[in-house]
Amino acid sequence: MQTLDRQFIDNRWQPSRGERRLAVVNPYTEEVLAELTGGHPDDVDAAVAAARRAQPGWQALGGTGRAPYLEAMADGLARRRQELAHLSSRNNGKPLAEALLDLDDAIACYRYYAGQTRALDQRQGQDVVLAQPGLQALGYLDPVGVVALITPWNFPLVTSAWKLAPALAAGCAVVFKPSEMTPLPELALAELALEAGLPAGVFNLVLGDGEGVGAALSSHPDIDKVSFTGSNRVGEAIMAAAAPASRAVALELGGKSPILVLEDADPERAAELVMAGIYFNAGQICSATSRLLVHRSLAEPLYRALAGRIDALRLGDPLAEGTDMGPLASARQRRAVLDYLAVAEAEGLAVVRDGRHRTLPAHGFFQAPVLFRDVPAASRLWREEIFGPVLCGRSFDDEEEAVRLANDSDFGLAATVVSGDPERARRLGRRLRAGTIWYNSVQVVPCETSWGGFKRSGIGRELGPWGLNAFLEVKHLLGPAD
Template sequence: MQRLDHHYIDGRWVASRGTRWLPVSDPYREQLIAEVTAGDPADVDDAVAAARRALPAWQALSGAERGAYLDAFADALTRRREALIRLSCTNNGKVLPEAGIDLDDAIACYRYYADQARALDARQGQPVALEMEGIEARCYHDPAGVVGLITPWNFPLVTSAWKLAPALAAGCTAVLKPSEVTPLPEQALAEIAAEIDLPAGVLNLLHGDGEGIGAPLTAHRDVDKVSFTGSNRVGEAVMRAASEGSRGVSLELGGKSPVLVLDDADPEQAADWIMAGIYFNAGQICSATSRLIVDASLADTVYAALASRIDALHLGDPLDERSDMGPLTSARQREAVQAYLAVAEQEGLTAVRDARHRTLPEQGYFLAPTLYRDVPTTSRLWREEIFGPVLCGRSAANEAEAVELANDSDFGLAATVISGDSDRAKRVGRQLRAGSIWYNSEQLVPPQTGWGGFKRSGIGRELGPWGLSAYLEVKHIIGPQ
């Protein structure tokens, strides 16, 4: 059993000052596979100081030089791909194909921001068109400074890439806190930093929980910006902490995303896209399309198609190539989802499929993929993020009602529109208040497109040029020609 008792600070492995230990589990075998330090505020002080010392020299490098390091991260992840896929399956519970998608997404992200770093050189000092005779202005883009990056447990190596790659491309130095639930895959980032000779202090990786590392990091006065992905409850606490000192903050929070099936959709094809949107990663996705809004004329056909596909899902060992869905990542998360299933029982929701329709594996933090139909809009399951393999459906009389139901939510992260007419699907998508709208497809997230949401789904955007802008400050130099 591993013991993660060291942080990566200032280019060296340094013993944690923490005195508490946290269990790290294999969610399929329900076995302890590691212990990780909870960390200590003094560790945060050391890491932030190292990042501050490294900032001037890292910022002074050209974008091309920083891009070369990001390409080196991508190369190193590629070399480790198969081992990291299996490690993610073991620590997170993802099945093999899902973990493979994750690794490829992370590699593509580092490649993309390597290119963005190189392109940044050409943007520096661009003239600004003015109407003032004899005066010139030029625009520059400076790094935000020392950034604190806090990532969740559901997409190890992916969400860290979404933050770390643009931060380093921009010229920031970073203190990264991966989730204490899935620290094993993220440990590779520090190992890679040492392997590629990333300058000391540019990346500092701290293991720990919210008390030992997270809260001290978000409140640290020498951190210029915090980027957090996780729950709304914690995200709002991060924002309050960052407000002391008026420090920048980016938040990627919850979702309750709809999937709209219009009256001209192919029910069988729609069922495939619906399945991919809710049961991938056992529903533990902030963008999970967990609200099904189906035209009343197609409802019975779509529910029947979904039922047959749910029955065909093989739940099992994430490392078994036959498995379609693994366990939830932790016993705690399974309990949280079970609490919602108890609410559904109390509310008398109609289950098309639930635990009564299958036998679960004898070991592992499994929950049966669940589908309810005709769920009232007042139900907690319709309105709150469940973060598990639970799909709630309602019928809509027409397109206008479908759009109204979709937008009636506190969240606005993502949505899917399914129609036999792509132009119609795109037109409906323009009416939805969400950051990413897919039409007639699975949930594709290319690194070139932005990621983030409206309303309570967060503040700011990751990925694309907007992800780089999140770590840049705009500077203008103005004077006589």
């Protein structure tokens, strides 16, 4: 068992001031993999001070100077792809095939932002066309400054790449706090930073939980921006902590995404897309399409197709070949899902598949895939994010009703439309209030497109040029025309 009682600050592993210890658990075997420091505000102070010292030099390198470091980070992840995927599966519980996809996503992200930071140099000093004669304006883009990056446990190395790569590309020095539940794969980032030769203080990794590290980061006077992905409860606390200093925040929060299956869809193909949208990563995805809206004429064949596919899912060892679904990431997350299932029983929801339809493995934090149908729109399971393999369905009679039901949510992160007519699917997708709409597709998220949502799903966007812009400030110089 590892003891993780040091923080990566100023390119050195330094003892943590934190005295509390947190268990890092393998969600399949339930064994303790490591003891982790809970962290301490003094650790945060040291990391922020190191980042503050490094910030001017890192900014001065310019995009062309920073790009090779991002390429080196990508190369390092590529070299260790198999090793880190196995480590992610052990720490998070996701099947190895999914962990390998995560690594590919992270590698592509660093490479993409290496290109973006090179292009950033070309955006500096551009003339602004002015109506006023005799006046010149030049536009520049400066890094926000020192940023705190706080990530969740469901996609180790991916969510960190979505934040770290654009922050470094923009010229920001970083203090990164990974989830205390899944720190093991993220530790490799410190090793990769050293291998890449990142200047001291540009990347700092501070281990711990919200009490020991997160609260101190969110309210630190020398942090210029906080970027957080996770629950609404924590995101709102971070925003409140940042408010007194008018500190910038970016929040990628919850979702309760719909998948609309129209009457002209093929039920078998629709079933494949529904399954991929909710049971991937055991439903622990902020964009999980956990609300199924199916045209009444297609409901019966679709539910039959889904029941057969749910029965065929193989739950087991995440590292075993052929496993379709691993355990939930923690005992706490399993309890949270079970609490919702108790609500479903109290509400008398109609069950298509649940734990009574299969035998779960003897150990591990497993939850059987669940499917309810004809769920009332007022049900807590229809309206609240469950973050587990629980799908709620209901029927609609026409497009207007489908759009109304889909948009009737506090969240607006993502949605999917399934139709035999791609143009119809695109037209309907334009009417949905969400940041990403897939049509006739699984949930692919290319680096070049944006990620983020409407309403309570967050503030700001990640990925694409928008992700880079999130870590930049706009500056104009004005004076007499030459």
